Amino acid sequence: MKKTPEKPKTPQLPKLPPLRKEASTVIVLAISAALFVAALFVAHSGEAKDTGSLFWAYGTETIDFDTATVNEIVSEDMSIDEATEGSYAGSQELAVTIDTGTYAGTQLTAYNSFGPISGHPVEVGDSVTLTIKTHADGDVTATVYELNRIPFLIGFLILFFIVVVLVGSLTGLQSLIGLAFTCVCLFAILIPLILKGAPTILTTFVMCAYISLVCFTILGGVHRKTVGAFLGTVAGTFLAMVFGLGAQFFGKINGLRLEDAEPLYQLAVYDGIPIDMEGLLVASIIICALGAVMDVAMSIASALEEIHAANPKLTQKELFKSGMNVGRDMAGTMTNTLILAFLGGELTLMIFLYARDLSFYHMFSTAFVALETIAGLSSSIGMILAIPLTALISSMLITRGGRR
Structure with missing residues (x-):
């Protein structure tokens, strides 16, 4: 009986053992982690440059940004801006409770001014971010900076x-x-x-x-x-x-x-x-x-x-x-x-x-x-x-x- 000649086998490339492949990945990530730590150290080393604040504060006045909850709308004066498809412009006087920061738990009166391209009217129960200014004489004034959209x-x-x-x-x-x-x-x-x-x-x-x-x-x-x-x-x-x-x-x-x-x-x-x-x-x-x-x-x-x-x-x-x-x-x-x-x-x-x-x-x-x-x-x-x-x-x- 005549034997059929076997086809020559295609040479196979040597495969890298799985453990060695994983080791290569671990090595690359380990070196990358070391470079990350070194770059982080260089980026934050040395004396920090004081660039001041984005907002002005005079004398001994300080400015804080904290969240608060609107308890009551004491008064409001606003109207619809027809040029901007129903956006409101005006102001509100609010009774709020501070939720974070130095004045947490304190009830304050806050003022909210808004227009078609800045600010927004708020409702009872809304969470807002306040700009709280503490004056040299101890008086505190608060204005609504923006709605608290973090949640x-x-x-x-x-x-x-x-x-x-x-x-x-x-x-x-x-x-x-x-x-x-x-x-x-x-x-x-x-x-x-x-x-x-x-x-x-x-x-x-x-x-x-x-x-x-x-x-x-x-x-x-x-x-x-x-x-x-x-x-x-x-x-x-x-x-x-x-x-x-x-x-x-x-x-x-x-x-x-x-x-x-x-x-x-x-x-x-x-x-x-x-x-x-x-x-x-x-x-x-x-x-x-x-x-x-x-x-x-x-x-x-x-x-x-x-x-x-x-x-x-x-x-x-x-x-x-x-x-x-x-x-x-x-x-x-x-x-x-x-x-x-x-x-x-x-x-x-x-x-x-x-x-x-x-x-x-x-x-x-x-x-x-x-x-x-x-x-x-x-x-x-x-x-x-x-x-x-x-x-x-x-x-x-x-x-x-x-x-x-």
């Missing part, structure tokens, strides 16, 4: 967490951890470092690269998929920064022309805070591009991993082509996402400019429109160029037997 915001945040975990399961939970880590890095490290005079653009880029490293490691551990996504993210974010710098130079505009730059300028001039304000425009481009680039890079790297698992015989060139096909489908929608995010943030400004019947050249020569255009286009360019870079890096890692 609502906390509840809304909890709802967000529940939705993410229910839909995303363990991956959703990991993404929430990454989101929390990102917020801590931005508020506890990046901003304090910028206020200390660190170079804004370089510091922001390094921080964003660090954030992407930790988030990808939390999300998927250390293997070729996350490595490819991380390298693609760094490359795409770097290119967004480069194009932002080029647009800033040739467009002759920088962070000093940002809409909210004036208060920071006053800090720099009058309080001596060493803020590198010119780099704020490009820094905002880097931060805005990071989320979109991470999304695109991870999607492409994951898709190539699955394609390779389904057909291990594909060459690097074929994998790269597949990655480009996936990326092209994402490019259009993600570009729209970025541009609409920038334009949506300035919707009121666009409506105002349009209502003034400005010419095309006049409108796009304004600093605000130019800034939003530069930011949106630079971020989009970085995101689009991250597609071929991630596809190339991931296809190389996969076909050369990188770690799974």
Whole structure:
């Protein structure tokens, strides 16, 4: 009986033992934690600069912000503003009970002034934030600063967490951890470092690269998929920064022309805070591009991993082509996402400019429109160029037997 010749076995790449893969993840996270502690120490070390208060206080007067509950509306004088679709304008005299701070439990009279674009009329039982001024002679006056929206915001945040975990399961939970880590890095490290005079653009880029490293490691551990996504993210974010710098130079505009730059300028001039304000425009481009680039890079790297698992015989060139096909489908929608995010943030400004019947050249020569255009286009360019870079890096890692 004639034996059928056996087919030659396809050589299998050595698989990394699970324990070693987990060890790599632990090592990366441990090093990242050490860097986090070191950066936190640098950001908050040294003598704190006294920048004063946002609100004026004279002599021995002090100002506190505490929550209170409205017990009674003693009097009110308000009317409907017809120009703003039923908004109220006027004032109220309130009897309130202080809930927090030095005067907790004390009953005071508080005054609430409001208009169509500031403040809000309150009702009995509402929780409000008060501005409580203690005068030199011991008298205390209280005015309503705003409605106390913290309980609502906390509840809304909890709802967000529940939705993410229910839909995303363990991956959703990991993404929430990454989101929390990102917020801590931005508020506890990046901003304090910028206020200390660190170079804004370089510091922001390094921080964003660090954030992407930790988030990808939390999300998927250390293997070729996350490595490819991380390298693609760094490359795409770097290119967004480069194009932002080029647009800033040739467009002759920088962070000093940002809409909210004036208060920071006053800090720099009058309080001596060493803020590198010119780099704020490009820094905002880097931060805005990071989320979109991470999304695109991870999607492409994951898709190539699955394609390779389904057909291990594909060459690097074929994998790269597949990655480009996936990326092209994402490019259009993600570009729209970025541009609409920038334009949506300035919707009121666009409506105002349009209502003034400005010419095309006049409108796009304004600093605000130019800034939003530069930011949106630079971020989009970085995101689009991250597609071929991630596809190339991931296809190389996969076909050369990188770690799974």
